[in-house]
Amino acid sequence: MESNRSFFVQLQVLTKRMVLRVVRRPLAELPNLIISAFFLFVYDGALGGVFGGSASGTPFDFANGNFINFILPVSIVSASLSGAASGIYLVEDIESGVFKRYQSMPISRWAIILAPMNVGALRVLLQAGLILLIGKFIGANPEVGNVGFFIVLSLAFIWGMGFAGYSVAAGVKSGSSQGAQAATFLFFPAIFLAPTFVPREQLKGWLETAAAYNPTTYVIEGMRSVMVQGWELDTLFRGYLSATSFAVITLTLAVISARKATEKA
């Protein structure tokens, strides 16, 4: 029989297998989706009236009359943290011994590592896409037009891959799915030490300092710029730079740790 062991076939087969795994336990996907939707609905309901329409003309009119536009990036950033599932998928395979089975076969180690990253990326795109759709449905309306949605999605994707890399590195290093799970705790500082509910100028004291060092801040601000203010190229650039740097660093860490994991003991 003919034999085709190309890297791409292997990556595709392994990715498909992992997609099947995800699809067959859909409940595992829900929490993150719900939290993201929560930001959208609850914070819009709770704060929208204050910072949105009724604040027009006051110093609190930072949402430019549409609080959905303002809060949507937070939802999206929260949805993109679902990229962290990559590490959990990979570690599950290590724990179950599936990883070892693959190692005993002539499979590219990069295909083994990249497959969960692919699925993490798909998750980010789907969840963020879904949240964007809901957002549009309940009134989000980017200041720069619909192209704004794509900019937000692209930032979410890069940011999500950063978390994917982080979770793979943490998971492989700790060798347990708890290790990878722990990565998702980054969620809290990432979201709450940032200009989540008000712009950075309104933050006070230590929170302002923390936010300045939190890369999430720049990602959210980048997204917000197209949603609320219009084309602010330097803000947008800082957003992409921040997301990309984070992703490059964590993906490098992931590659190094995965390399170690696939070496013989």
Place this chain on the structure above:
Amino acid sequence: MLAVNVNNIKKTFVTKQETVEAVKDVSFQVEQGEIFGLLGPNGAGKSTTILMLTTLLSVTSGKASILGLDITTKDKEVREKIGVALQDTGIDNLLTGKELFFTTCRLWGYSKKDSEKRTLELLELVGLTEAADRRVKTYSGGMKRRLDLGLSLVHSPEILFLDEPTTGLDPGSRRVLWEEIKRLRDNGVTIILTTQYLEEADELADRLAIIDEGLVVAEGTSDELKASIGGDVITFSFENDLDLKNAKNVLYDAIEDKGQLRITVEDGAAKIPSFINDLNKNGIIVSSVSASKPTLDDVFLEVTGYRLEGSAGTDSSNELEVK
């Protein structure tokens, strides 16, 4: 050419807390087309040996080759030739048996069409056709082991490594798997399997090595090993402890074991009458006596100094009841 040639391999694990010599010195040779058994208790170093031979673990020292290919320098080539079913089976519970076979075929490089064909063949071979569309989660232990065996056969390997293929299975399922393994051997596949069951080593392995604390302590066919003990084992039971005690003075070569006396002699059955005569002359009443060929159990006791857990009832002795 030898299927497997292992010369003084050794594996030392160095962890922060301790240094473990998991495999101290293991050598054995396996001819093509035979079933070779590695028999040993928990922690003997069986899995570590298998992992080294299947190129999944580095060797601390020593040399080994598979079909003449060095496992360290030619590990890629070795993987092409071997099939592996490890002890901690990595089976994806969320997929169906069919999906697992198909995925594995694709990963080995078969085209979609060939993968479909091979999947059906293998499902049939390991008797999982009926269960093909069920998720592996719902498979019994025996079915999972057969699935695992099937997955290791996807690329038609010449040499198959099976680490404890039947541990935890009931006797019926075990026998099904044995038949499967024998059939593979009859089709020319060389099989190296590990086991902690004397009966399995006895029944299945053409040749075997007993491994204990990281060392090979005996090697040969089951018959050779039994013969190496020399003669037959005669076992005497007595009515009471006093007779047992007195008998020990008469049969001074005998070993006491579980309230019985055992003695190893040439041509045991022929010598029973004279033993009984001697005992009777001393007023000792023998309640039962049996002569049997030494079992692997006896061999194990001889070479390691202890019995393998749960190994009772494996002898096929010719019992002579004296009432």
